[in-house]
Amino acid sequence: MRWRWLISFKAICTLLPTSVLAEAAVEGQVELPKSHSAPVMAKRYEIVTSGGVLATQPPLAVVFLDGRFAKPSSPPTKQIAQKDLAFVPPLLPVQVGTRVEFPNLDDIYHNIFSYSPAKRFDLGRYRPDERPIPSEVFDKPGLVTLRCDIHEHMRGLILVLDSPYYVMTDAEGRFRLRGLPSGHYALKAWVNSKTTRERPVDLKDGATLHVDFP
Amino acid sequence: MSFRTKLLVAIMLVVSAVTALGLYLAQRNVAANVERDLQQNFQTEVSALYKVQELRRAALEERCRELVAKPRIHAALEDNALDLLYPSAKDELRDLMEGEEPAPQQAARSLHARFYRFLDSTGAVLAPPNARDVGQLSSQAEAQLALKKLPETPQIGYISERADTAGEGADEVMAVPIFSTETGEVISALVVGFKPLELISRRIGAGIKSGIWANGRLHLPSLPQSAQTALAAEIADAVARSDRAQNSLVVAVNGAPHLLFYRRSNPNSLFPPAYEICVYPLADSIARQHRLRWQVGSAGALLLLGGFLASQFVAARFSVPVEKLAVDSEKNRAQRKRAEAALASTSQELERSTRYSADASHQLKSPVTMLRAGIETLLAREDFKPEVYDELSSLLHQTYRLTGVIDDLLLLSRMDAGHLRIGARPVNLSELIDEWLDDLGALPDSLEVKIEKQFPADLHIAGEKQYTSLIVQNLLENARQYNRPGGRIQVAASKANDQVVLNIGNTGPPIAASAQEHLFKRFQRGPTGTAVSGHGLGLNLARELARLHGGDLRLVRSNDDWTEFEVWFRVARPAPKTAG
Numbered sequence: 085m086r087w088r089w090l091i092s093f094k095a096i097c098t099l100l101p102t103s104v105l106a107e108a109a110v111e112g113q114v115e116l117p118k119s120h121s122a123p124v125m126a127k128r129y130e131i132v133t134s135g136g137v138l139a140t141q142p143p144l145a146v147v148f149l150d151g152r153f154a155k156p157s158s159p160p161t162k163q164i165a166q167k168d169l170a171f172v173p174p175l176l177p178v179q180v181g182t183r184v185e186f187p188n189l190d191d192i193y194h195n196i197f198s199y200s201p202a203k204r205f206d207l208g209r210y211r212p213d214e215r216p217i218p219s220e221v222f223d224k225p226g227l228v229t230l231r232c233d234i235h236e237h238m239r240g241l242i243l244v245l246d247s248p249y250y251v252m253t254d255a256e257g258r259f260r261l262r263g264l265p266s267g268h269y270a271l272k273a274w275v276n277s278k279t280t281r282e283r284p285v286d287l288k289d290g291a292t293l294h295v296d297f298p
Numbered sequence: 299m300s301f302r303t304k305l306l307v308a309i310m311l312v313v314s315a316v317t318a319l320g321l322y323l324a325q326r327n328v329a330a331n332v333e334r335d336l337q338q339n340f341q342t343e344v345s346a347l348y349k350v351q352e353l354r355r356a357a358l359e360e361r362c363r364e365l366v367a368k369p370r371i372h373a374a375l376e377d378n379a380l381d382l383l384y385p386s387a388k389d390e391l392r393d394l395m396e397g398e399e400p401a402p403q404q405a406a407r408s409l410h411a412r413f414y415r416f417l418d419s420t421g422a423v424l425a426p427p428n429a430r431d432v433g434q435l436s437s438q439a440e441a442q443l444a445l446k447k448l449p450e451t452p453q454i455g456y457i458s459e460r461a462d463t464a465g466e467g468a469d470e471v472m473a474v475p476i477f478s479t480e481t482g483e484v485i486s487a488l489v490v491g492f493k494p495l496e497l498i499s500r501r502i503g504a505g506i507k508s509g510i511w512a513n514g515r516l517h518l519p520s521l522p523q524s525a526q527t528a529l530a531a532e533i534a535d536a537v538a539r540s541d542r543a544q545n546s547l548v549v550a551v552n553g554a555p556h557l558l559f560y561r562r563s564n565p566n567s568l569f570p571p572a573y574e575i576c577v578y579p580l581a582d583s584i585a586r587q588h589r590l591r592w593q594v595g596s597a598g599a600l601l602l603l604g605g606f607l608a609s610q611f612v613a614a615r616f617s618v619p620v621e622k623l624a625v626d627s628e629k630n631r632a633q634r635k636r637a638e639a640a641l642a643s644t645s646q647e648l649e650r651s652t653r654y655s656a657d658a659s660h661q662l663k664s665p666v667t668m669l670r671a672g673i674e675t676l677l678a679r680e681d682f683k684p685e686v687y688d689e690l691s692s693l694l695h696q697t698y699r700l701t702g703v704i705d706d707l708l709l710l711s712r713m714d715a716g717h718l719r720i721g722a723r724p725v726n727l728s729e730l731i732d733e734w735l736d737d738l739g740a741l742p743d744s745l746e747v748k749i750e751k752q753f754p755a756d757l758h759i760a761g762e763k764q765y766t767s768l769i770v771q772n773l774l775e776n777a778r779q780y781n782r783p784g785g786r787i788q789v790a791a792s793k794a795n796d797q798v799v800l801n802i803g804n805t806g807p808p809i810a811a812s813a814q815e816h817l818f819k820r821f822q823r824g825p826t827g828t829a830v831s832g833h834g835l836g837l838n839l840a841r842e843l844a845r846l847h848g849g850d851l852r853l854v855r856s857n858d859d860w861t862e863f864e865v866w867f868r869v870a871r872p873a874p875k876t877a878g
Contacts, residue, residue, distance in 0.1 A: 133480035197370065199379035229377050236369040236479070 108264040108287035114257040114273045114297040116143040131174040131239040138229065138241060139276035145297070146177045146243055146274040147259045148250030150282075155181050156248065159221065163187060164230070164240055166194045171230055171240030177274075178222055179248045185219040188212045195233035202226025202244055209234070227277055243274055257297075273297040301624060302617035309613055313605030321598040328594055332587045336557070336578070343506050344559060344576050351495050351574075355472065358409050358490065359452045362474035365391050366488050375485050376478055383416055384426045394490065395433060410492065412469055416476075417487040421445040424486075433491065435459075439469075443491075445568045448484040449475050455569025456494070456512035468510045468517035470494040471569070511537075511560065512572035521577070525551050529577075533560060537573060548580070555580040649715060662704050670697040706835040709768075710820070713842050720846040722760040724870035727798060728753055730767055731789055734774050745783050747804075753791035759798045759867035761847040766867070769843050769851070770800075772836040773863055777804035780861065788862075796869045801854065803862035809853070817853060840865070 117139070132141040159181040165172045167189040178184060188194050188210060196218070197206035202225065207218040222228065222244045230240030253259045253273075266287045273281040281297045365371070370386035373379065394411045413433020416424045423443050426432045435443075442457035453473040469491040476486040494510055494517075509518025516530035532549055537560070544561035557580055560573040673694045677687060712718045735749055759766065777787045785805030792799055809817065818841045821834040837851070844851040849866035856862070 136478065136481035138480070197373065199370070199373035199377040199382050201378060204379070204382070229373070231369045231373050233369050236367060236372070 107262065108266050108289055109260065109262040109292040110147075110149075110264060110271060110285060110287070110295055111260040111292060112258075112295040112297070114145040114147060114253050114259065114275065114281070116145060116253070116255075116257040116275070129174050130170055131241055133239070137276050137278045138227075138239065140175045140241075142255060143257075143275070144175065144255070145253045145257060145259075146175070146245075146250055147253060147261060147297075148177065148245050148247050148272055148274070149261065149264055149285075150270040150272050151247060153247050153249070155179070159183055161185060161219070163217075164242070165189045166196070166232070166238070169235050169238060171238060174239070175241045175243065175252075177243040177245055177250045177252065179250075180225055180244055180246055181221065181223055182244075183219050183221045184242060185217040187217045188214065193234055194238075196230055197233055198228050198230055200226065200228045203228045203242075206233075241277075271295055300617075301620050302613055305617050305620075306609055306613035309609035310606055313609055314602065317598055317602045317605060320601070321594065324594045324598070325591060328590045329587060332583055332590065336580075336583045340506070340557065340559065340576070340578050344561075347495065347508060347574075347576070348561075354409070354495060355452075355454065358472055358492070359474060361394070361409055362452070362472065362488055362490055365394065366474060366476040366486075371476070372479055375476065376480055380418075380424065381427075383424065384428070384432060387414070387416070388431045391488075395431075411490045412492055414488060414490045415440065415443050417443070417445060417448060417473070417489060419448065419485055421447050421487075423489075435491075443471060443473075443489045445473060445487070447568070448487050449473055449568050450484060451475065453567045453569055454564035454572075455567055456510050456517075456563070456572040457491070458513070458515060458517065468494060468512060468515075470510075473568070507577045509575045509577075510563065510572055511575050512563075513570050516575065518575060518577065521551065529558070529575075533558070533573065533575065536560070537571075549577075551577065551579070555584070651714075658707075660708075663701070666697055666700045666704065670694060670701075673697065703835060706839050710835065710839060710842065713846065718846065720765060720843075721762045722868075722870075723762060724758045725761050725763045725766045726756060727759045727766070727770075727791060727800065727867065728755045728757045730763065730770055731774075731791070731800075734767070734770050735789070738774055738778055741778075745778070745781055745785070747778060747781050747784075748786040750786060750788040751790075753789065753800075757791055757793060757798055758870035759847070760870040761867060765843045766847065769840045769847075769865060772840040773800075773802045773851075773865065776836065776863075777802050777861075780804065781806045782859075785859075793869060797849070798867045798869055800865045800867070801862060802865075803854075803860060805859050806861060808856040808858070808861055814853060814856060818851075 129140050129142065129144065131138055156179065160179070161183045162176060162178055163185045164176050165187045169190065172189075176184065186196050186207060189212060191212065193209045193211055195207065195209045198204060203220065203222050205220045207220070210218055222242060225244045225246050228242040228244060230238075230242065232238040249261060249264055251259050251261050264287050266289045269285050269287060271283045271285040273283075275281060275297075283295050283297065285293055285295060287293060368386075368390040370390055371383065374381075374383040374386050391411075391414060394409070394414065411433065413435050415426065415432060415435075418424050421444055423440055429435065436459055439457050439459050442455075445453070452475070455471045455473070456468045457471055458468045470493070471489050471491045473487045473489045475484045476488060477483065478485045495508075507518055507520045509516060509521075511517070511530060511533045514530060514534055516526045516533060518526055518529070521529070529549060529551065532547075536545065536547055543565060544559070546557060546559040549556050549558045557578040559576040559578070563572045563574045673690050676682070677690045677694065682690075709718070731751075731753065735751070739749070774787070774789070781787065781804050787805075788801070788803040790801045790803075818837050820838045841851040844865050844867070848868045851863065851865045854862040854864045
C-alpha cells in the first residue's frame with residue numbers, strides 16, 4: 085500500500101503553495117459497499133464487474149472537489165503497471181492532461197487499449213523492455229476502461245478529473261483532503277462506474293469540514 | 299401313356315412348381331433387397347451428411363465463440379464504441395473471411411465465411427460501415443438476418459440472396475450470441491454466413507442431390523429451375539401435413555421417380571424453419587431391380603431347363619425297372635390267369651365228377667331200396683319152397699351190402715368235392731371202441747375170436763363222432779372178417795404227446811406183399827377173394843377220414859399170422875369246464 089501514501093504525498097506537494105496561503109480541508113468517511121471477499125491484507129485490489137458496474141474489489145472510493153480549476157502547466161506523469169496479469173493500481177484518479185505510463189512488469193506481451201469515449205487508444209503489443217515506456221495523455225474527463233487485447237480478463241480504470249483536488253479513501257472509506265481553496269463547491273465521491281455521490285460544501289480557510297457520504 | 303411319360307410329366311410339374319415358387323420368392327426378395335439397399339444407402343449417405351454437417355457446425359460455433367470473446371469486440375460493445383465494432387472485427391475475424399472461397403468439395407472441411415454481421419441488442423442488424431470488409435449482401439438478404447430477439451444459443455438459418463427467385467444457392471447462417479463480460483447478458487450476436495454443405499456422393503455416384511428448403515423456396519442448384527419450383531410446392535405440402543421433423547416421399551422430377559427425404563435443419567431456431575432436402579433418383583434402383591429381375595428370371599429359366607433335362611434323365615432311369623416290373627407283372631398275370639383257368643377247369647371237372655358220383659349214388663339208392671322192398675315182400679309169402687327163402691335172404695343181404703357201398707361212395711364223393719368238414723369236438727374213443735366191440739360180439743359168427751383190449755378209459759380225441767366211429771368200425775370189421783377161427787383181435791390205444799395212437803391187430807392170413815401197396819386204393823380187396831364180405835372201399839374211406847381228422851392210417855405189419863393197422867388222432871383239447 086505504499087503507492088497510496090506516495091500519491092497522497094505527491095498531492096500534498098503539488099498543493100503546497102496554495103495551501104500555505106489558504107488552507108481549507110475536508111475529512112470524513114464514505115460508506116463503501118460491503119466487501120464479500122477475503123480480508124484486505126491477503127488480497128490485492130482489482131477491478132471487478134458486477135451487473136455491468138465496474139468497481140474496485142475490495143471497494144475503494146475517490147473523493148474529489150468538483151469544479152473548474154486551472155490545468156497544470158507541466159502535466160504530471162503517473163504510472164499504471166501490468167504485473168502478474170493485472171493493472172497496478174487498478175484504479176487511478178488523474179487530473180486532465182496527465183500522462184500515464186504503462187510499464188509492462190510481466191515477462192510476456194501485453195496490449196493495452198481502451199474503447200472508452202473519454203479516451204480511445206491502443207498501445208499495441210509490447211514487452212517489458214519497450215522504451216520509452218508506452219504512455220498516453222488523458223485530456224478529457226471521464227472514466228477510461230483499460231483492457232488488454234491478449235488477456236481478456238484484465239481490467240483497469242482511470243478516472244480523469246478536471247480537478248486537481250482528489251484523494252482515494254482507505255479501505256474503511258476514510259479520507260482527508262487538504263489545501264483546498266475556499267468557496268462553494270460540490271464534493272463528490274466516486275464509488276463505482278455507476279455511482280458518484282455528491283455533497284455541497286462551503287469551504288473556509290483554515291477550517292476543516294467534516295463530510296460523510298452515507 | 300407309358301409309365302416313362304407319366305413319370306417325366308410328374309417330375310416336370312414338380313420341377314416347374316418348385317422353380318416358380320423359387321422365382322416368386324427370389325423376385326420378392328430382390329424387390330425387398332433393392333428397396334432395403336436403397337434405403338440403407340440413402341440413410342447412410344444422409345446420416346454421413348448430417349454427421350459432417352454437425353461437425354462443421356460445431357467447429358464453426360466454437361470458432362465464432364472464440365472470436366466473439368475477443369476483448370476488442372467486447373470493448374466495442376460494452377464500452378459504448380459501436381463505431382469501432384466492425385473495424386475491430388475486421389482484424390479479429392479476418393481469418394474467418396480471408397482467403398479464396400474453397401471449392402465445393404472442400405466446403406465441408408472449410409470454415410470459410412461468406413459474410414458476417416452483428417446484431418444489436420434488439421436483434422436488428424448493425425449496418426457495417428464498409429460492406430466489402432464483411433461480405434457483400436443485398437439489402438433483402440441482410441434483412442433476413444435480423445431476429446426478433448437476441449438468442450441465448452447459436453441459431454441456424456438459411457437466407458437467399460434474392461427473395462423472389464428460387465434456385466439461387468442459399469446461404470447457411472449461424473447466429474452466435476455475445477454475452478457481456480460485465481453483465482452476463484446477451485448484448486449482441488454475430489451472424490456468420492457460409493455456403494451450405496452439399497453432399498458429394500462418392501459411393502452412389504451422382505445419386506443423391508442435396509439442397510435446402512426454406513421460406514417456401516427450394517435451393518437445389520443441381521436441379522433445373524422449373525423442377526425446383528415444382529418440388530418446393532410439394533415439400534411445402536408435405537411439411538404442412540406432417541409435423542414430423544423428418545420424412546420421405548416419392549416425387550417426380552422431370553417425370554422420373556425420385557425418393558425425396560427432408561429433415562428439419564434448424565429445429566427450435568429463431569430463424570424461419572428450414573429443411574434439408576435429399577433427392578435420390580429411383581431410376582437407377584428401378585433399372586437395377588429390372589436387371590436383377592432379368593437375371594433371376596434367366597437363372598430360373600436355366601434352372602427349369604436343367605430341371606427338365608434332369609427329369610428326363612431321372613424318368614428314363616427310374617422307368618426302366620418299373621417298366622421291367624410292369625412287363626414281369628404282365629407275364630405273371632398271364633401265368634396266373636392260365637393257372638387259375640386250369641384250376642377252374644380242374645375243379646369244375648372234379649366237381650362234375652363228384653357230382654356225378656353223388657348223382658350216381660342217389661340214382662342207385664332208390665332202385666336198391668325198391669329191390670329190397672320187393673325181396674322182403676317175397677320173403678313174407680309162405681308158399682315158396684324153403685330153398686327159395688334161403689335164396690331170397692341171400693339177395694336181401696346183398697341189397698344191404700349194396701346200400702353200404704352206395705353210402706361209402708356218397709361219403710367219398712362228398713370228401714372229394716371238399717364238402718366234408720370234420721369238426722374238432724372231443725370224442726370219447728375208449729367208449730366208442732367198447733360200443734363197437736360189443737356190437738362185434740353180438741354178431742352171429744362162426745369164428746371164435748378172442749378180443750384183447752389195452753386202452754385206458756376216457757381217451758378223448760378231437761373229431762366228429764360219426765366219422766371217427768366209421769374209422770373204428772371199418773378197422774374192427776376188417777379185423778374180424780379177415781381173422782381165422784380161434785384167432786384173436788388186439789385193440790390197443792394210448793396217448794403220446796398230442797396224439798392218440800390206436801393199434802388194431804388180428805390173427806389170420808397176411809396180406810400179400812404185392813397187394814399191400816394198393817391196400818388203401820379204392821375197390822382193392824384183400825387176397826382172400828370174394829369169400830369175405832366187403833367192397834374194397836373201407837380202408838380208403840378210413841384213411842381219408844383219419845386224414846380229415848388231422849391224423850393218418852397205415853399198415854404196421856402183415857405177416858406170420860398177424861396183421862396190424864395203426865391210426866392216429868389228435869388229442870382233444872381239454873373240454874371247457876362246464877359252469878359250476
